[in-house]
Amino acid sequence: xxxxxxxxxxxxxxxxxxxxxxxxxxxxxxxxxxxxxxxxxxxxxxxxxxxxxxxxxxxxxxxxxxxxxxxxxxxxxxxxxxxxxxxxxxxxxxxxxxxxxxxxxxxxxxxxxxxxxxxxxxxxxxxxxxxxxxxxxxxxxxxxxxxxxxxxxxxxxxxxxxxxxxxxxxxxxxxxxxxxxxxxxxxxxxxxxxxxxxxxxxxxxxxxxxxxxxxxxxxxxxxxxxxxxxxxxxxxxxxxxxxxxxxxxxxxxxxxxxxxxxxxxxxxxxxxxxxxxxxxxxxxxxxxxxxxxxxxxxxxxxxxxxxxxxxxxxxxxxxxxxxxxxxxxxxxxxxxxxxxxxxxxxxxxxxxxxxxxxxxxxxxxxxxxxxxxxxxxxxxxxxxxxxxxxxxxxxxxxxxxxxxxxxxxxxxxxxxxxxxxxxxxxxxxxxx
Amino acid sequence: xxxxxxxxxxxxxxxxxxxxxxxxxxxxxxxxxxxxxxxxxxxxxxxxxxxxxxxxxxxxxxxxxxxxxxxxxxxxxxxxxxxxxxxxxxxxxxxxxxxxxxxxxxxxxxxxxxxxxxxxxxxxxxxxxxxxxxxxxxxxxxxxxxxxxxxxxxxxxxxxxxxxxxxxxxxxxxxxxxxxxxxxxxxxxxxxxxxxxxxxxxxxxxxxxxxxxxxxxxxxxxxxxxxxxxxxxxxxxxxxxxxxxxxxxxxxxxxxxxxxxxxxxxxxxxxxxxxxxxxxxxxxxxxxxxxxxxxxxxxxxxxxxxxxxxxxxxxxxxxxxxxxxxxxxxxxxxxxxxxxxxxxxxxxxxxxxxxxxxxxxxxxxxxxxxxxxxxxxxxxxxxxxxxxxxxxxxxxxxxxxxxxxxxxxxxxxxxxxxxxxxxxxxxxxxxxxxxxxxxxxxxxxxxxxxxxxxxxxxxxxxxxxxxxxxxxxxxxxxxxxxxxxxxxxxxxxxxxxxxxxxxxxxxxxxxxxxxxxxxxxxxxxxxxxxxxxxxxxxxxxxxxxx
Numbered sequence: 006x007x008x009x010x011x012x013x014x015x016x017x018x019x020x021x022x023x024x025x026x027x028x029x030x031x032x033x034x035x036x037x038x039x040x041x042x043x044x045x046x047x048x049x050x051x052x053x054x055x056x057x058x059x060x061x062x063x064x065x066x067x068x069x070x071x072x073x074x075x076x077x078x079x080x081x082x083x084x085x086x087x088x089x090x091x092x093x094x095x096x097x098x099x100x101x102x103x104x105x106x107x108x109x110x111x112x113x114x115x116x117x118x119x120x121x122x123x124x125x126x127x128x129x130x131x132x133x134x135x136x137x138x139x140x141x142x143x144x145x146x147x148x149x150x151x152x153x154x155x156x157x158x159x160x161x162x163x164x165x166x167x168x169x170x171x172x173x174x175x176x177x178x179x180x181x182x183x184x185x186x187x188x189x190x191x192x193x194x195x196x197x198x199x200x201x202x203x204x205x206x207x208x209x210x211x212x213x214x215x216x217x218x219x220x221x222x223x224x225x226x227x228x229x230x231x232x233x234x235x236x237x238x239x240x241x242x243x244x245x246x247x248x249x250x251x252x253x254x255x256x257x258x259x260x261x262x263x264x265x266x267x268x269x270x271x272x273x274x275x276x277x278x279x280x281x282x283x284x285x286x287x288x289x290x291x292x293x294x295x296x297x298x299x300x301x302x303x304x305x306x307x308x309x310x311x312x313x314x315x316x317x318x319x320x321x322x323x324x325x326x327x328x329x330x331x332x333x334x335x336x337x338x339x340x341x342x343x344x345x346x347x348x349x350x351x352x353x354x355x356x357x358x359x360x361x362x363x364x365x366x367x368x369x370x371x372x373x374x375x376x377x378x379x380x381x382x383x384x385x386x387x388x389x390x391x392x393x394x395x396x397x398x399x400x401x402x403x404x405x406x407x408x409x410x411x412x413x414x415x416x417x418x419x420x421x422x423x424x425x426x427x428x429x430x431x432x433x434x435x436x437x
Numbered sequence: 438x439x440x441x442x443x444x445x446x447x448x449x450x451x452x453x454x455x456x457x458x459x460x461x462x463x464x465x466x467x468x469x470x471x472x473x474x475x476x477x478x479x480x481x482x483x484x485x486x487x488x489x490x491x492x493x494x495x496x497x498x499x500x501x502x503x504x505x506x507x508x509x510x511x512x513x514x515x516x517x518x519x520x521x522x523x524x525x526x527x528x529x530x531x532x533x534x535x536x537x538x539x540x541x542x543x544x545x546x547x548x549x550x551x552x553x554x555x556x557x558x559x560x561x562x563x564x565x566x567x568x569x570x571x572x573x574x575x576x577x578x579x580x581x582x583x584x585x586x587x588x589x590x591x592x593x594x595x596x597x598x599x600x601x602x603x604x605x606x607x608x609x610x611x612x613x614x615x616x617x618x619x620x621x622x623x624x625x626x627x628x629x630x631x632x633x634x635x636x637x638x639x640x641x642x643x644x645x646x647x648x649x650x651x652x653x654x655x656x657x658x659x660x661x662x663x664x665x666x667x668x669x670x671x672x673x674x675x676x677x678x679x680x681x682x683x684x685x686x687x688x689x690x691x692x693x694x695x696x697x698x699x700x701x702x703x704x705x706x707x708x709x710x711x712x713x714x715x716x717x718x719x720x721x722x723x724x725x726x727x728x729x730x731x732x733x734x735x736x737x738x739x740x741x742x743x744x745x746x747x748x749x750x751x752x753x754x755x756x757x758x759x760x761x762x763x764x765x766x767x768x769x770x771x772x773x774x775x776x777x778x779x780x781x782x783x784x785x786x787x788x789x790x791x792x793x794x795x796x797x798x799x800x801x802x803x804x805x806x807x808x809x810x811x812x813x814x815x816x817x818x819x820x821x822x823x824x825x826x827x828x829x830x831x832x833x834x835x836x837x838x839x840x841x842x843x844x845x846x847x848x849x850x851x852x853x854x855x856x857x858x859x860x861x862x863x864x865x866x867x868x869x870x871x872x873x874x875x876x877x878x879x880x881x882x883x884x885x886x887x888x889x890x891x892x893x894x895x896x897x898x899x900x901x902x903x904x905x906x907x908x909x910x911x912x913x914x915x916x917x918x919x920x921x922x923x924x925x926x927x928x929x930x931x932x933x934x935x936x937x938x939x940x941x942x943x944x945x946x947x948x949x950x951x952x953x954x955x956x957x958x959x960x961x962x963x964x965x966x967x968x969x970x971x972x973x974x975x976x977x978x979x980x981x982x983x
Contacts, residue, residue, distance in 0.1 A: 013963040024966045095566060106521055127509055131766035131780070136559065138773025138961035143632065165961055172586075172959045173646075252634065280767065283757065287634050289771070307508040308499075308536045308567050311529035321520035322527040323535075325511050396972070398566060404501050404770070406562040407962065408970050436523075 008036070015409050016045040017092065017392035020294030020402035021137075021158045021165065033413050035393075042159035049393065053413065057372045057379045057387040068418070068426075071386050075345065076430030078367040078383065082343035084319065085110040088332050089349035091296035094397025094409065097420035098305040101347060104428045107435060111317045111341060112310075114302040115295075115349055117331035122263040123292045124303060124313050125327060126272035133279055135255065135289045136403045142171035143287075146251035149185045150275070151208070151261025152293045155192035161293070166257065167196060182247055186211075187261060201244065206266035207234035211241070212274035218245045219281055249285055256290040263292075294402035296349075298391070301400035336362045344368045345427075347420060348391075352377030371423050373415075386423050389415035397421075438463045438474050439920060444482025444899060447870040448489065450879070450888035454867050460487060462895040465919035469891055480922075482899050485914055488870050489887050490549025490896030494877040495672070495702050495737050496818040498539050499553045499571060500564030500578070502749045502778045505768050506533045506819075510747060510782055525929045532747045532782075532819035540573035540932075542825055544924045547898025547913035550878075550886055550935075553578040554672075554702070554817075555623060555751045557772045559962070561615035565973040568937060573916075573923060575886075575896075575978075577938035579672050580617030581751050581776045582608065583625040583654060586959070587952055592657055593647040604661045607952075609944025612667075614968035616939050618881075618980070619669040620662050623751040624676050626651040628777040631754040638676060640689055651676055652693055659697045665942040666983035668882025670698040670735070675707050678755050682711035684720030691727050691734060700880060703739025703817035705799035710854075717794045718854035721801035728806050735880045736806070737813035740799035740830050741792065742822020745784050749820065753777030774959055785822070790854075793847035795821075797855035803834060804862045809871040810879065827873070828910035834864040835906045869910075882980060883938070895920035937977045 014026035023045070029037035034053060038046050060066055061074045079085045087105045090098050091114050105112040116124060126132075140147070147167055154161040162168050170177040185197040194200040203211060211234040217224055218241065229239040248254060256279060262271045275290065282288035294300050303313040310316045312325035328334055332351075335341050336359035343366055352360055353376060363378075370382035373390040389395050392409035394417070400406050418426075441460040446453050461468045461476075497503050507514075507530065514529035519538055521527040528538025543551055556564045556578045568576045582588055591607055594600040608620060626644035627637055633645050640652040655673070662671045675690050677683040687707040691699075701707065710720035728734055748759055753769055756779020760767035768780040785792040799821070806812040814830060816822035833840045837860075844851070844858050852858050864872075878887025885894045897917040903909040916924035923931045948956060948964065956964050 013965045015966065024963050099570065103526070106527055124508065127768070128511055129766065131509060131760075131768045133767060133769035135769075135771035136773045136961065138559075138959065139632075139771045141961060142773060142959055170958075253632070280760075284761075287632060287771075289769070303508060304504055304563070307504050308570060309526070309528075311507050311514040311533075311535045312511055313508040318527070322518040323514075323529050324518075325514070398562065400563075404505070404563070405559055405962065406566070407966055408562065408972065 011410060011412050014412065015392055015399065015407050016041060017297045017399065017409065018045045018048045019158050019297055020300060021161050022297060022399055022401040022407055023160050023164060024407055028412055030413055035413060044159060052373065052390050052393045055375045056417070057375050057385050059387055060385050062383055071384050072426045072430055075369045075384050075386070075427050076434065078343050078369060079108055079345060079427065080431055080434045084341045086332070086335060086341040086344040087112045088114070088344060088351070089347040090114045090302040091116070091299035091349060092391070093298065093348035093420045094391045094395070094399065095298070095301045095305050096397045097347065097424060098302050099309065100421055100424035100428060102306060102309045104424055104431065106318045107428065107431055109319045109321060111319065111330055111335060112306070113315050113330060113332040114299060115354065116299050116303060116314050117327060118333055119260055119295055119299065120263055120292045121314055121327065121331070122269035123272045125269040126276055129273050130276050130280065132276055133283060133289050134291050134403070136405055137165040137401070140166050140255050141169040141174065143173050143253040144255050145174070145180060146182045146247060146254035148254065148256045149193055150256055150258045151187060151265070152257055152259025153187070153191040153193045154257070154293060155196065157259070157295065158293055162196065182251070184244065184247065199244065201236055201240065204235035208262055208265065208271040209267040209274050210234060212271070212278050215241060215245060216278050216281060218242065219278065248282055248288070251286055254282070254286065254288045257293050258290065259293045291403060298399040300402060300404065301398065304400050333359050342366055345371070346378060347371045350376040350378050371420060387417045388420050388423055389417050391420070395419040438476050439478045439480070440476040441480045441482050441487055441897065441899065444485050444487035446487045446889065447867055448889040449867050449871045449875040451890050460889060460897065462917070462920040465895050467889050467891055467893045467895050480899070480915055484902055486866065486900045486902055488547070488898050489874045489889055490898050490916065490918065491547050492874045492877040492881065492883070492887050493543065493548055493551035493824065494813045494881060495554045495815045496551055496824055497554050497749050497820070498551060498818070499536065499567035500556050501560045501770065502780055503533060504563070504567065506747045506749055506780045507535065509766065509768055509780065513745070513747065513782070522929070524932055532745055532823045536567050536570040537572060540571045541929050544573040544916050544929060545912055545927055546825070546827055546910065547900065547916055548574070549896035549916065549918050550575040552576065552618065552881070555579060555581055555621050556615060556617065557581050557775045558611050558615040559772055559775060561617065561969050562973055565616060565937070565969055569973065569975055572932045572934060573918060575935040575938065577618035579619045579621035580612055580615045581621050581623060582611060582658060583622030584628040584776050585611070586774045587955065589644070589647050589649045589654070592649050592653055601664070603949060604657060605664055606945035606949055608661050608665060609942045609946060610948050612940060612942060613946045616937070616969045616974060618938050618940055619667060619672050620658060621672045622655065622658060623674040623776070624678065624755065625654040627676055628751060628753050631777060632771055637754060639686065640676065640693065655690065656693060659694055659699055663697060665944060667940055667942060668980045668982065669880065670700045672700045672702055674702050674750065674752065678706045678752055681709050681715060681717045683707055683709050684723055687724060688727055691731065695731065696733060698733050701734060701736040703815065703821065704736040704802055705739040705741065705795065705821065708798050708802060712854065716854070717791055719794060719798045719801055719856060721798045721805055722856060725802055725805035728811055732808070732811065735811050737815040738799050738803050739815055739817040739821045740803065741785050741796040742816055742826040742829070743785050743787050743792070743796065744822070745782070746822055747780065747782045747819045749778070749780040751776045751778045753779045756781050759783065773961060787847045790848040790850055793851035794854050796847070797851060797857040800833060800840070801855065801857050801860065804860045809868045810876045812872060813877045813880065814872045828907045831869055831910050832905070832907035835869065837861055837863050934976055937974050938980050939974070939977050940982060941979050942982050
């Protein structure tokens with residue numbers, strides 16, 4: 006059997022969207038992958054194993070039966086939740102949003118409990134940032150704060166940031182200073198020139214003190230030995246001097262900041278610090294987005310609804326209220342009475358109370374592989390995974406959109422086809 | 438066949454000035470009057486004005502910065518929403534409406550074509566995705582090149598003939614990779630300078646890393662565009678936008694480009710004089726005089742509208758300045774190899790002297806430029822104001838008493854620094870048709886738009902004649918797109934997917950071989966993943982060069 010080699014394949018695991026993978030396919034099976042991290046390899050190699058079973062109420066069913074039952078559940082619900090969408094294409098997101106609008110339902114994605122606080126902080130103060138290529142080409146100082154890319158975004162350091170050699174950074178790692186701020190040593194902190202181990206829950210305070218130091222304000226009651234976030238002030242002074250001496254710096258932050266005490270306030274304060282550094286030098290900040298297309302879901306929601314997450318259509322037009330319309334809150338308050346889950350595994354990711362409630366209401370899962378939600382969902386519809394079985398658009402963590410390739414055939418439809426089929430049935434019911 | 442009867446037709450391209458004429462439409466085109474074939478549908482336009490569909494030449498409506506602004510500004514959306522109907526989608530937003538709503542709002546004003554003003558190649562896919570979700574409008578986009586590394590590298594080459602050839606190829610590759618329509622230049626050299634933390638640039642400031650000057654970037658790009666015979670001239674956002682005294686730079690730029698077709702965008706922002714105390718005063722007269730002497734130049738107004746706006750440009754240093762000045766929230770995105778961008782929401786107020794003077798300058802330009810074919814009505818949406826304010830600006834142009842009453846409401850010192858109160862000109866209906874459709878279509882090189890000649894696209898706007906011109910133009914009675922009624926009495930009755938206008942210049946459509954190594958080393962994506970794929974063009978139309 007001939008081997009087909011696909012070049013410049015876009016990986017669909019994390020928000021780095023590495024687009025230089027080489028994938029060998031033999032007899033419609035992925036056999037070999039080059040230029041890929043361990044997690045990406047695992048995801049691609051397992052994409053053709055363990056398909057989710059097509060079933061309705063625990064019984065094997067036809068696709069048409071599944072579409073009919075999904076449409077029945079959704080049209081009979083008073084407040085259906087459409088949720089997930091971070092590991093599928095923007096094309097599928099467009100269909101899901103239109104379906105939500107027709108249903109007058111609620112829609113959210115996992116960012117409301119991952120990087121959502123960063124999205125909200127941006128609504129308060131904005132966000133000076135740049136594309137990953139600018140970090141590669143220009144950055145001489147990288148600050149990794151509350152993130153551990155060595156284990157979560159495994160090629161980020163080598164391809165885009167810490168080690169990357171670019172236009173004005175021909176020496177790569179040698180020409181850069183790297184600071185890691187975290188509550189414990191990590192594989193990422195081991196690569197740093199300066200590792201600042203802070204006590205948990207003090208990020209807001211740290212950023213506030215840094216802002217004051219940057220401006221040369223007197224810090225009353227603090228001397229060089231005083232601890233801020235568990236770290237002596239003298240060390241923060243060193244840090245500020247590094248910042249001031251840099252030409253093009255960037256803060257890469259993770260959910261260590263967005264999901265610890267302070268949440269969006271942490272990010273707001275750190276963005277403001279970065280803003281103010283721009284009076285001295287170029288300085289930017291970027292969220293290390295997790296799911297490969299969580300950003301794409303925020304993008305499509307923004308251009309169709311005007312809001313990046315947590316949107317209700319129950320009045321016939323989009324309304325936005327994180328906390329009210331975000332997934333965990335809605336499930337915990339029992340505000341929704343049916344759910345359509347696309348390309349995520351709430352059974353694995355959501356708090357137990359939310360999952361328990363989800364199990365008690367009619368739930369449809371559209372998902373390529375068996376996961377912790379497929380065993381109990383009322384309707385399970387297997388699909389071809391994005392970037393493996395179907396083409397489509399994903400947005401990288403820096404808002405650069407890339408087109409995914411189709412590598413192999415799957416015996417299942419795409420998310421887009423499934424959502425369209427459900428949408429047509431729902432429209433038919435609503436119009437009659 | 439569809440017939441529009443009894444309407445007062447304004448078709449400036451063909452010299453029709455309000456005569457009552459019948460318009461015949463078949464298969465999406467304007468056709469010859471025919472007594473033979475039966476009309477399937479007749480629209481009685483008695484008491485109405487019939488014009489070609491409006492053409493927007495410069496508006497930020499789709500792509501990365503527009504969407505960043507949407508997600509950053511929920512406060513722009515809460516009070517402005519539209520529910521879904523059986524034929525239309527829901528939406529929200531005032532200065533940065535969602536894509537569907539953008540299409541519907543333009544349609545309500547009688548517009549049928551709109552161009553997105555600034556798109557980096559690296560993120561062009563995003564702008565196309567959004568335009569595919571923007572119904573009712575034919576569209577296209579301008580591709581940013583004024584701070585592009587590869588362009589500057591070519592401009593640094595010594596061999597004159599070789600350099601020009603290679604520049605042609607580079608422009609062609611960037612345009613076709615982005616599926617763009619025209620070359621956009623924003624603050625040439627100034628955005629690259631920002632990335633180096635250096636100050637603003639004048640025409641002769643050497644720009645890192647090659648020491649190329651903005652003057653050279655401009656001259657060679659304008660000539661490159663001319664050489665490729667692109668349907669639209671180079672679309673220029675000049676240096677020093679919004680700075681007091683910047684009219685000198687604008688005039689010098691115009692003198693540099695004398696004899697070369699160039700479109701100067703949002704000219705209001707580039708026509709500021711300077712007082713003894715470094716305050717703002719109008720230099721609209723100087724700029725208008727220059728335009729009046731140079732028919733090769735065109736411009737759009739960028740008229741200020743009082744109220745909230747969301748400023749967004751590729752001019753990152755200018756956006757940082759606005760952020761510093763207002764203290765308002767700020768998004769910046771440096772885009773590798775190509776450009777930068779920034780977003781700052783703010784508000785113009787008639788009681789703020791600077792804003793009041795800006796407002797007068799835009800209107801002065803519109804009234805002092807003698808030939809309406811040289812100036813287009815825009816608000817640089819949503820920078821100087823939202824496009825939905827066009828009807829209010831039309832009223833200011835057509836009604837001098839209203840205009841003078843509005844001047845009374847400005848900061849009292851505004852009249853000292855402007856000449857608006859002494860200008861008596863009132864626009865005619867024909868001139869309004871020119872600055873809102875016929876001139877932009879002509880400047881864009883779209884012969885099938887902005888006019889109603891036989892064979893033109895049957896994009897038609899019908900407005901009920903009213904004394905109050907703001908009311909008249911705020912809500913078209915009918916809008917036809919491709920010969921089909923899409924809007925009636927201000928309501929969308931049919932949603933349609935518009936065309937995407939693209940060009941195919943005859944330079945080399947692949948990257949110059951000796952630039953491939955630079956691409957591989959300095960971009961963060963693979964070359965084969967760079968160009969916008971055909972999948973994103975759902976309905977494209979190539980406008981020929983030459």
